[in-house]
Each structure stands twice: as C-alpha cells, then as structure tokens.
Amino acid sequence: MRCTIAFTGDIMCQIPQNKACQTPDGYDYRPVFAQVRQRLMECDYLVGNLETPLAGESMQYSQALYSFNTPSSFAQALKDTGFDLVSTANNHCVDRKLEGLYRTLECLDETGLDHIGTYASPAARSAPFIADIQGIRVGFIAYTYGTNAFAHRY
16 A cells, blocks of 8 residues: 655745735635645645634734734635645644634634644544545644744733
C-alpha cells in the first residue's frame, strides 16, 4: 500500500486579502487557490494549518494585528481546493475569544472539513483522530506553543 500526504503551512487571510475577495454576494476565496489547486489535489490527503478563526461576521473580520477573523466561505474554498484536514492549534485560535473558537469548529463541521488541535469538549479532545488514507491508517495530532490572548488581555 502507498499514499501521498501533503502539508501546507499557515493558511490565513489578512485585511487586504479579505477585501480583494469580497463580492456583492459575500466573499469568494476560490481565485486565491486557482494557481495551486491542481497541484494540491494531486495528493491523496491534504493537511493545512488554519491560522485564522472563522467566527462569523458579527465578530468583525480581520482589522488589526493579532486579531484575525475570516468569513466562513473560506472553509468551503479550502474544501474545494482539496484540503482534507486543518489544524486549528495555533496562536490565532482565540483571536475572537472562545466564542470564535467554537464557531470556527462549527463552521468546519458544517463544511465537512476535518480538524484537529482545538476542541469543543474534553471528550472530543480525548478522541484520537485517525484517517484512513488509501487503506493506511494515519494518526494526526496538533499543538500550539500559545495564543495571542496577551494581545487581547484575556
């Protein structure tokens, strides 16, 4: 048996990118991935580090350093680009506090995009994440050194 697993680095949207992807109907991030989509889809399993919350419009989108928040349509663009799994364990996971973290997990679940690193409950955190990739069982874990809570004073 054989499988190909690919990993990307940080996937994030800063203020100029969000503005560039805004449309009259919302946000469309598919053009961002157009040049690399085919290459990314060549692997059997694609993993990335989601370096932004998907906390919803009511929590205001990215406006300042250490304060990311990206529209939920970004999750669908990742799925459409071939991402199978994203890590949410990084310094931006609580840029919109715990409410934003939980909303991010809900958004990923609604999109059907698997995720590791942050969890909505201790039970979810305790369950191992094992993917079956071409008949090979692969376990994934994710950790972070810290969060930007210091920048938000919480």
